[in-house]
Amino acid sequence: MTGEGVLIVGAGQAACHLAGFLRDEGYGGPIRLLGAEPHLPYQRPPLSKAYLGASCEAEALTFHGSDHYAERGIELMLSTEAARVDRAERTVVTSGGERYPYGHLVFATGARNRPPVVDAPGVLGLRTLDDATLLREKLALARNVVVVGAGFLGLEFAAVAAARGVGVTVVEAAGSLMARAVSPVVGEAFRDHHEKAGTVFRLGSTMDSVVPLPGGGCRVTAGRERFDADLVVSSIGVVPNVELARDAGLPVQGGIVVDEWLRTEDPAISAIGDCAAFERPSGAGRGRIESVQNAMDQARYVARRIAGRDDAYAAVPWFWSDQGGLKLQIAGLAAETDQTVVRGDVGGRRFSAFRFRAGELTAVESVARPADHMTARRLFAAGARVTAAQAGDEGFDLKALPATV
Numbered sequence: 001m002t003g004e005g006v007l008i009v010g011a012g013q014a015a016c017h018l019a020g021f022l023r024d025e026g027y028g029g030p031i032r033l034l035g036a037e038p039h040l041p042y043q044r045p046p047l048s049k050a051y052l053g054a055s056c057e058a059e060a061l062t063f064h065g066s067d068h069y070a071e072r073g074i075e076l077m078l079s080t081e082a083a084r085v086d087r088a089e090r091t092v093v094t095s096g097g098e099r100y101p102y103g104h105l106v107f108a109t110g111a112r113n114r115p116p117v118v119d120a121p122g123v124l125g126l127r128t129l130d131d132a133t134l135l136r137e138k139l140a141l142a143r144n145v146v147v148v149g150a151g152f153l154g155l156e157f158a159a160v161a162a163a164r165g166v167g168v169t170v171v172e173a174a175g176s177l178m179a180r181a182v183s184p185v186v187g188e189a190f191r192d193h194h195e196k197a198g199t200v201f202r203l204g205s206t207m208d209s210v211v212p213l214p215g216g217g218c219r220v221t222a223g224r225e226r227f228d229a230d231l232v233v234s235s236i237g238v239v240p241n242v243e244l245a246r247d248a249g250l251p252v253q254g255g256i257v258v259d260e261w262l263r264t265e266d267p268a269i270s271a272i273g274d275c276a277a278f279e280r281p282s283g284a285g286r287g288r289i290e291s292v293q294n295a296m297d298q299a300r301y302v303a304r305r306i307a308g309r310d311d312a313y314a315a316v317p318w319f320w321s322d323q324g325g326l327k328l329q330i331a332g333l334a335a336e337t338d339q340t341v342v343r344g345d346v347g348g349r350r351f352s353a354f355r356f357r358a359g360e361l362t363a364v365e366s367v368a369r370p371a372d373h374m375t376a377r378r379l380f381a382a383g384a385r386v387t388a389a390q391a392g393d394e395g396f397d398l399k400a401l402p403a404t405v
């Protein structure tokens with residue numbers, strides 16, 4: 001790498017940790033973080049859980065206090081949006097016109113909410129601390145909410161709202177919960193769990209219109225049904241922030257395209273976290289992974305690579321979601337699976353769904369079974385072979401399976 005150090009665009013989960021990991025690896029050059037948000041870097045998962053439920057405050061979400069960055073020689077520039085990359089000059093230009101040189105540039109720009117199907121006043125999204133603060137205030141006054149989208153975030157929001165005694169209706173286009181990510185048996189278990197908390201589901205349904213009501217709130221139309229709500233939350237997925245890379249002439253394919261070393265086509269530029277499209281494990285193909293694990297492992301890897309290591313990136317994907325006291329943990333990636341085997345007690349909502357493709361285990365979804373989750377992560381890391389019969393047999397000790405790598 002030439003001089004000018006490492007410039008990281010973004011100051012979220014991946015960016016903030018990359019800066020720290022670089023110092024941990026002994027990197028002594030300049031490190032600069034450009035972050036569009038005004039807040040000290042913070043963790044997002046509690047935004048839809050403890051913070052939304054008012055059981056923690058914003059200060060508890062920051063990764064570090066303000067002194068930490070200066071102490072570690074990390075220049076943190078908040079409210080600073082990178083607007084353009086000049087690859088010939090190895091410079092990033094901000095929206096305010098400042099120019100920052102780089103020896104190595106890392107995109108850690110994350111993703112933003114997909115615009116709501118109906119973009120009306122009163123339809124809100126949840127991605128940033130500011131979004132969560134607004135939703136928290138509104139939720140405290142709401143009697144009825146409509147959530148559009150039964151993915152992880154929408155369901156976490158629904159669980160917090162229902163726990164506060166708010167009437168919750170979830171409108172979802174798919175026929176099951178978290179349909180893109182989990183097996184039907186897990187989706188059903190969570191549906192049952194949310195329904196017992198009072199949440200009403202309208203599956204196979206989409207929001208058609210939102211009309212303000214004279215006394216406040218709005219009326220949501222979904223198919224033939226109408227729901228009056230004080231608050232509508234749209235949670236229908238995200239789009240990656242790829243524009244900087246694309247405008248700089250770098251390939252973009254559902255995310256910023258990176259190779260097995262997480263480098264873009266330009267070896268002086270890497271991309272990590274929610275914005276990066278890489279060749280994923282478990283035969284899931286090129287794509288992005290939106291998770292804390294992915295952001296952290298990719299940050300750790302790129303720090304080591306910049307510090308001199310040259311092996312390819314490899315990590316077992318894992319994820320968690322907390323929904324009203326019920327924890328879902330996923331290890332691996334469930335792309336195009338053809339067999340699901342259950343271990344444990346589905347009715348008691350303590351089980352794991354082992355998902356196979358052509359006889360190969362690709363993902364394990366654990367509902368209130370943390371030990372299964374940890375075992376699954378170890379099995380994937382060790383390349384252990386698990387058969388469907390072994391997975392479904394509670395008496396079989398999966399931990400005893402031999403490693404192959």
Ligand SMILES: Cc1cc2nc3c(=O)[nH]c(=O)nc-3n(C[C@H](O)[C@H](O)[C@H](O)COP(=O)(O)OP(=O)(O)OC[C@H]3O[C@@H](n4cnc5c(N)ncnc54)[C@H](O)[C@@H]3O)c2cc1C
Binds near residue numbers: 037043241273
């Ligand atoms: C409400 C919520 C709950 C979640 N819960 C979980 C969970 O339970 N488990 C889990 O594993 N994951 C969860 N996630 C996902 C997880 O938080 C993300 O995968 C992770 O934050 C990705 O890290 P990142 O650094 O790639 O992106 P981010 O953390 O989103 O950071 C990207 C940053 O880049 C900034 N940026 C973008 N463009 C520019 C620019 N041009 N110039 C300057 N700055 C820019 C953005 O403003 C943003 O601050 C949750 C996400 C949300 C929103």
